[in-house]
Structures are given as C-alpha cells and as structure tokens.
Amino acid sequence: MTAVPVLPADFPALRGAVLTDPDVTAAYADDHCSPVHGGTPLAVVLAECTDDVSATARWCYANDVVMIPRGGGSGLAGGASALDGCVVISLARMNAIREISVADQYAVAEAGVINADLDAAAREHGLMYPPDPSSYEICTIGGNVATNAGGLRCVKYGVTREYVLGLQVVLADGRVIKTGRRTVKGVTGYDLTQLLCGSEGTLGIVTTVTVKLKPAPAHPPTTVAASFPDVVRAAAAVAAVVASGVTPALMELMDRRTLEVVQDMRPFGLEDSTIAMLIGQASTPADAAVLEREFERAGAHYVVVSDDPAEADELLAVRRAAFPAYENAGNIFSEDVGVPRSKLPEMFARIEAIAAKYGLDIPTCAHAGDGNLHPTLIYPHGETEVPQAIWGAADEIFTAALDLGGTLTGEHGVGVLKARWTGQELGDDVLELHRAIKAAWDPKNLLNPGRGF
C-alpha cells in the first residue's frame, strides 16, 4: 500500500472535494486507453465550479505541479492519464446545463455535462445536440471539446468543433478567460475557441461550453442495413454512396471480427455468411432508396430497410457495443485513422494484410461515411505491456493511412498513445509552431504535458 500523500498546507480551500488516498485516487489514474498506465497523483480535485479550477491552477502554477484535466475518463488515447505527483482536476461534478436558448438555438453547459444529457435536454425543446461519440452516455462535453470528438451522426452534422461557439477556460496560471460568443457568426480576433477545440487540455482547462443546437428532425430516419460477403465490398458501397451525392444521416461499417466480439458479449443472431455489416440511415425515403441501391450494387447479400425506430435502435446497439465488446475481448490498442472516403476499400485491404502479417486479431469498425476507421489491436487482458507485434502493426496501419492521404487520428486525439507518430504527419516546421503556441500559453509546461503532439 502506497503512503497517503500529504497535501501541502497552503493547498487552496475549495467548494469541491480533494482526494489524496491512493486507493481512491487510483480510480482517476487511467482513462479507457489500456496501453497507457497512469501514475499516482498528489491529489484529485473534484471541482464544483470555475473558481475551484482557477484556485487549483493558481496553486499548481505557483508550485510547479503538473495539472491533468479530466472529464468522463472515456478517452482512448491516454490523454487524461495521471502522472506521478500531478493534480488531476476532474470536471465531472460541474454538470449543470446553465441555459438552453430556444430562440437563439444554443446551450450553455458546464464542462462535466454528459453528452447524452445535453442532447436529451435540447430534445425537450425540439432541438438536438448532434455530435454523438460512441461513448455518449459516459463522456462529457468538456472532454468532447478537448478532443474535438466525432461520433456516429457526424457524417451528416459535423464534429464537435462545428458546434462550439464559445468557451470559459482556466489558463495555466489560474486566470479565467472567455473565448468566442453566442452569435452565429463572429470574426473578432483569432479564433481561440477553435484553437482550444482538440487541444487535449494542453492550453487551458475548459470549464463552460456554449454550443449551437440544431432543430431536431421531425421524422425519424430510415435505416438501411446490409450484410456483405467481404469488408472491401462493404467499403466500396460506402464510397459509392458518397459519390452519389446523397449525405446519409449515419453510415457505420463493422467487419467480421467486430461482429463476433459483439456476438460473444450480447448475442444478436450473427449469421455465418455475414463477413461485414453496413448500417446506414437516411433522412428521406428517396435517400434511403439510394443507399439500398448502392449497397445492392456493391454486392450485399441482403439489405434490410426499416422505418421502425425500435428496430433502428436495435441495429445501432450492435455498433455502439463494439468498443465495450473489444474491451471485453482483451486489452485494446485503439486506432483511429482517417482516409479520404474513396480510399476506404484499400485501407480495409491493407489492415487485413497487416493483421495477417503479424498474426494479430484487428477487428475494425468505422464511421465509414467520414472515412474514419477504428482498427482495434487486441491483446490478452493479463498482459500489462503492449506486445511488440502490436506496436509494429500499429505503426504500419498509421503509415498506410498517411500513405493514402489520410491522418493518424480522426476523432480520438493523440493523447499519449500516438504522440510518437505526430511528427510523421505534421513535419518539423509545424511541430515547431505547436511548441511555440504551447510555450506562449503554458510557459511552465504544466498543463497535460507530453500529450497532444
């Protein structure tokens, strides 16, 4: 048993709680990224208000103590994992929705509001908050901003950054600033809101978020699901839908291994002939007909079209279970590459080849309509260190994505897990600009150091 760290006498009094018992703080050491093992914090602050965050930052800044901001802890890249001697600043208790403006279609939410709760609150007023990460029931809006989170509906509605209008942010030294605005448009000064979005807690700690809301659709979408004899044909179907000019409301692809691990966890009647499954949704019956046509042309075994919301939820539940099922199957090294959508078939073919080369299990699901894939490298639960074969295969997958004109991470962020590859995508001059921005905002390098790039 580790000794309980003694909180220095000058640590500020807060409205929220301060935890120091290692048996308790251990729950805040890691996020959902199995390969990254967090250290032991000096303390975990459960902030209740922006003042708590500000007072904590001021103390950390004065005492050169590292700060790790934390939302729902659902990150898949280790971006919220603790470092030895750090202060973890949890925003989870700051979960009030302060305002929903129906007239101006925006919401003001504290950083700890759960994504699904924000959307549900908007729906009470005929509005919606569209970005919906797979973890929408446990992730927070603050974490969504920090990672510029995507989600299933983003193919139609866009990602988090397209909804963030303004932020309240605590800087490294504890000063509180506001960025952005509540108006639809605005170009006064640099767009610090956008710079902060996706900055993974390295420039400031977001405490309050103002987001655009959209009118909720009057009719439920039509769901079009299809079974394919191989994943490359399913990927080709996606590229064909995009080329048709129809924008689906959602388009998700699962390969055979993904379907199998989901089936293991919650059986849904997986058939032997289904090697890949594509689930699309369309806003209109005409668009649904295009999805059906393109799925069939690309070689689907069978296509199911349904207007029944309960059936749609059941089909989507399979997709939403993919990550829990991966975690159920073993420790996961979660990748998140993106490629231009026309390259999806080739990217799937390359992942299959890499899996074969390394003799690995790499189930893959994809926000296929966005060209965003989650090849997931699985290794046994017992192993604490990532096997070398996993690192090798991960490296080849990243390189393949870049080679196809793609990116290292579509929506999960770089965190700790992918920091070694950022230079390969960004180049030295761009990395230098990153370091200059970081130094300007956080001269002591105390905010989530080593993460993000």
Next chain:
Amino acid sequence: MTAVPVLPADFPALRGAVLTDPDVTAAYADDHCSPVHGGTPLAVVLAECTDDVSATARWCYANDVVMIPRGGGSGLAGGASALDGCVVISLARMNAIREISVADQYAVAEAGVINADLDAAAREHGLMYPPDPSSYEICTIGGNVATNAGGLRCVKYGVTREYVLGLQVVLADGRVIKTGRRTVKGVTGYDLTQLLCGSEGTLGIVTTVTVKLKPAPAHPPTTVAASFPDVVRAAAAVAAVVASGVTPALMELMDRRTLEVVQDMRPFGLEDSTIAMLIGQASTPADAAVLEREFERAGAHYVVVSDDPAEADELLAVRRAAFPAYENAGNIFSEDVGVPRSKLPEMFARIEAIAAKYGLDIPTCAHAGDGNLHPTLIYPHGETEVPQAIWGAADEIFTAALDLGGTLTGEHGVGVLKARWTGQELGDDVLELHRAIKAAWDPKNLLNPGRGF
C-alpha cells in the same frame, strides 16, 4: 509625382511581376474600405506561385520589410491596405483550381481563385462551394480564408471556416508549411488551419486552400419575399422563423434607405409603402410555407412566393447591389455587427435611434438569418477624413451590439478600421494571448502589422 522606389539589387528574381512605379502601385494601396487610406509600397509582387511568395517573404524577413498579403482587394475593413515602404504580395495571379475530387468532395485551389469561379467549377460536377460573400464575383478564396468570410447562403451552409480542410501557407520567414488534411475528420495536433482562418494575414500568407464541397441541391429553392411597414417588424419575422425550427437557405433583410440607394443606382420599382424588405429562400415547399406564414404573422404588407429561378435572381440582385449602391451614394464606413437572432428587432431599433441622434444616414442590410447586420455609415465622396459624427455613431453601434450579447464583426474582419474596439470585446487577457501567438509566428511583426486585433 512621387519618385519611383528603387528595388534593392538583392530583391529576388520571381516568376511573377514586381511593380514599383507609384502610378501603378497606387492601385494596390487600398481595399474597399473608404475610411482607410493606404500608404505607398516599396513594391507590389504579383506572385505566380508559392515559391514567389516564399522568396519574397524570405527577402522581407531578412530586410525587416513589412508584407501586406492581398487577394481581390474587396475587403471592407482596410485589412489589405498598404503601408509606406511595404511589399504588397498579391495572390491574384495564383488562380488555378488544381483539383476537384468528386469521389471525396473536395477542391484544391490556389489562393487567388475567385469565389464564384470555384463554385462554378464545382457545379460542373454536381457539387457546390457554399460560402458566398456579396463580393463573390471579385473576392478570392485566399481572402475568404484570411477573413473567414460569410455570405448569403451561410445561414444554411455555414461560413468559410466550416469548409476549409487544409492550407499551404508561407510563414513570415519564407518557410512553407502545410496544415490540415483532405479527410473529412482529423485531430492530429492543434488545428492550425482553423487558427489561420480569420487571422487576416497576420500569421502567414495562404497560397493554396483545400476546401470541402457539398452536393448541389437537386431543386432550386423557393423564394419568399415580403414588404414590411417597418424594419423592426421585419426583424421580428426573422426571429420567428428561427424559433420555428426551419432553417432557411437564405434570409436577407434590407431597410428603406438601403432600398432607396439601390433604386437610385438600378431602379427596380420600389414602392412608397415598402419600409423594409425581407428575402428568404427555403429548400422545400413546406419550409417556404413556414416563411410565408411567419412573414405574414409579423405584419408584412404583402408576400411573394416564387419557384422561378429567374425571379429569384432578380430579387437577390437587389440585395447583392446593396454594397455597390452604398459606395455609389458616398464614402462608406461599413459596420458588420452580429447579435443573437432574437435581438435583431432591438438592434434595428437602436440603430435607428443612433442615426436620429447623430443626424446620419445609416442604411442597413443584414444576413438576418445569422443575426449579422451591416449598418453602413455614409459620408460625402469629397471628404477624405471620416467625420467625427460617424466615429461617434460607429462607436455607439458597436457598444449596442456588445450590450446585446453580440460581436463587433460577423464576417468582414477587424482590419484597421475596427482595431480600436477589439479590446472592448476580447478583454486584456485574451488580447495578451493574441499578442503571444502573433509573436510566436511572426517575431518581427512584419506580416500585416496592426491589423486583426
């Protein structure tokens, strides 16, 4: 006549032209912002390629010479006005569309491509480039990025930043970087693309732009135009449409003085009873019916609904003529405030009161669906200095917009004209972060100094 500046012997040889004759370079001294008078450049570089821009920047950096990037020169805030002894770097000749990917729905265009040309090229493939500033026939995509330009269609489709995927940029010292990507999603590192978007040429010179394209709508929109007995009722109609949950494809408001100056320039049969005009477009007949209903409920004299594209173009031509008509009527001090849409009626009322207080002519048109207004202060063509009453009224209009939860500039940018007010909106801490970012990117303060914030 001013002496022709002698270009230093070590000025780089370029593929493009270098102009030094003041009679010629005078054409590059100003943009469309009458109150700002540009200085005399040392030279104007008509760059033909990124290498030209890079070589020029390298020379300027080594010799501490200020660089003023310039697109179409259609800016309304003086952001492209020359300074004495500067080098103006015009991107106008870099006007090649390098690629249109139908499969992946993006375009790669050099910075000098005219906005309307890019859209027209996309339409040949069934796609469109949505953001359409009123100056779309003369403004460039590079300038659109520098100012994060808005436009008429932005109420439905969003502004420039929502379309920019990646940039090629020349830094102050001449280095060439690439930011962003061609994939739909991507979160590797800070979003420098978004930081550059709207930075008004103060961080780098954009030479190539990769933008998202959208499928062009299959059917032309339905246009709904209405005449109102006063502007406040017209503004209330806009707020009612927004609150109804219908997203119009376009919603433009013109007050009586705007209609009069347009009528003076190109008569269109303005009737005496029309004190304000609202032009909406809807993507579906059902949405058009909502516009019609809300316009009538708010007190319109008459409402015209038309599916005829020629009639729609004619109605929109009145709106697109507003700025040329303002310029025809006098020198203009163009404002660009934004407010939450529910505050439009109050903002119009305040503008009327301010006009009365100062005895000024302040015609106002608005991208009303976005809450973005262009109150335009007009003073006689002969006057070279902005009259004090204009500064006073401008100040009160800005203050009123901020007071209503709004912003100084919705889409035109700060430029030189509004730099004095940025602190009022941003505050000292945020301004300090601006200066730190600027210093990190442009340590010698040579890129468009004094503009943007």
